[in-house]
Amino acid sequence: MKLADRIHSIEESKSVGLAQVVANLRAEGREIISLNIGEPDFPTPDSIIKATKKALDENKTRYSLVQGIRELREGIAKKVTRDNGYHVTYENIILGNGSKHILYNIFQTMINPGDEVIIPSPYWVTFPESVKLAGGVPVFVPTKDLQLDIEEIEKAITKKTRAIIINTPNNPTGAVYPKEALQQVVELATKYDFYIIADEAYEMLTFGGTSHVALASLGEEAFNRTLTVQSFSKSYCMTGFRVGYLVAPADVVEGMNKLQSHLSGNNCTFAQYGALEALEIDQKDIQAMIDDLEKRRDLAYELCKDIFPNTIKPQGAFYLYPSVKEFLGDRFKTDEDLAKFILTDAGVAILPGSFFGTDGYLRFSFAGSEDNIRKAFANIKAVL
Template identity: 45%
Template sequence: MKVSDRVNGIAPSGSIQVAAQITNLRNQGRDIIGLNVGEPDFSPRESILEAIYEALKAGKTRYSYVRGEPELRSAIAGYFNMRCKTDIHQENILVGNGSKQIIFNTFQSILNDGDEVIVPIPYWVTIPESIKLAGGESIFVNSKENFHLDINAIKKAISKKTKAIYINTPNNPSGVVYTREELTELGKLCIEHDLMLVSDEAYESLTYDTEFISPLMLGEEIAKRSVSIQSFSKTFCMTGFRVGYMVAHEDFIKKVDSFQGHLCGNIPSFTQLGAVNAIKHQEEIIGEMLSTMKERRDVAFKLFSQLFKTNEPQGAFYLFLDITPYIEKGLVKDSMEMVQKLIEEAGVALVPGKFFGMNNYIRLAFTDTVERIELAYEKIQKVLA
């Protein structure tokens, strides 16, 4: 069967490829410690499941509002205002099938063929493909050594074709949380050059000892050209429920609503009521996860910084490990080879930095128990000794 050049040109998701390999090895009886998975190992709160069950019994099984149930959008607006000290309303919200679809919606809605999007390195694996599918081109820009934004490099990358700047804070894979100062500078660049600022904030609830800042918090001029992309997956441990949303100017929401109406319509009505329940219990859900993840971060950073150069994550749940010394010693040639070596010889799965634009790094997710993280360290230490 012939497929389009557009689909043929898509690179498979590297993280999904690694996950598939690990599943296959486990089916063969191998005990693999999966520090590759960007998914919290918490179950959804029982009340969320009960709310969905009650919604099903009440007949919430039919078509609904494309942009999301008013009750959910109102709850999201309240949550966002509380977290970010903003004054947005449900008219500023559109709900979609996870943040992946919201990212897809955004680029499809702002890009024409040949438009450019500036993407700081490292970046999430899905971003270049989403831009490509929208007819755009990713212009990759190196970040500073500590993975914070290099505003001067971004400024130099702006051309007549530039339509938007994409950022991810807290960052996957580096764990960096961008500061108010650097985001304000970035926002001023967007105003000066009439650009959109696409801010992927899926990990906004997972910040450690630092302040999360969204561009929507930085004044009306920056906010009206910004899109905040959020997810229930990480914040509320609802990865399989596929609930994501965007926060943006009402005029932009209306345009994206039209696009989503043809793409998929609404997400399941009953799932949305589960999301409403999650927001009602936000303090318990986020508090428990944040406390656990901070403990794991502290343990993982203390251990793995003995083997690799790495920054202490300010947010999300990843360590980005520099493998340059092992490449220079000839132990491996790149991140792909290092990840395969650790899977085969240590029984520990990580993700190659190649998929994040940095082939001399590997990503570790501290989404398993402290005991498993410590065991993974012992196994990797033996392989690299």
């Protein structure tokens, strides 16, 4: 059948594509260690599971309001006001089916065909595709040592620039952008009149005393220009629940609500009750998970640096993103060739940097167990 041009214009999520290759290899009996995955292996906290089951037992199985149940929106508003340093009410919150869905909705709600959206590279694969699905044009600006290059960003601004996407802590690099850089982004957005999409899905996962700064907390101008994309997936190990949300000025929430009322309606009602319980989790329990991830980060960083000396220690999320340019040449022409070799010969699944818009890098996730991290890097070292 003939598919719409829209579908031809976007690429399949390559990380999802690789998951299929890994599944096939495993079906053939190969042992594959997954350092490609974007979710920690910790179980979803028990209290969240119980609250979700209770919601089912209480028949909370019907449609909810499109924008989400009021209690959850209020709970999120309280959390944002308390933890992110800016004041919002439930009218600034809309729930969606994971932050991927929120991102899709943002561009459908905010941009017209031909509008340009600046995306620092490397970038998470969903960003450019969700811009394109709305008829927008992604404009890529390379980062410098994995940090924002404000001068280059300013050079990329045109009359058509409508927005910039800032993802901190970052996938795929693990970089956390400092307050000064974020303030400069707000200054540019104000000077040239565009808005900021802040994907802060990894906000709780920062290490070694590095703090995450919420873009919308940087003053009134910042708040009025920022659409913050958030998720329960990473902070509470709830990837399968599909609960993400937007924090934004109320008129944006209203506009998105209009779209969502035709697109998907509310997201799963009983999953929303699980999310409501997640907001009650003791910070100590979340910190225990972060401490565990930090140990994995330290371990993975040392092992990775031993093989790939150009590894920068990530301050957040759960990814390492070393440059592997010195490994490319006759034996491996591209980072994709190298990643394929590591998959087939070392039995370790990782992603090449070219998937994220920068050639000559590899992305390793350290969200898995320490045992798997040790085994994976030992295998890679042996075959290289």
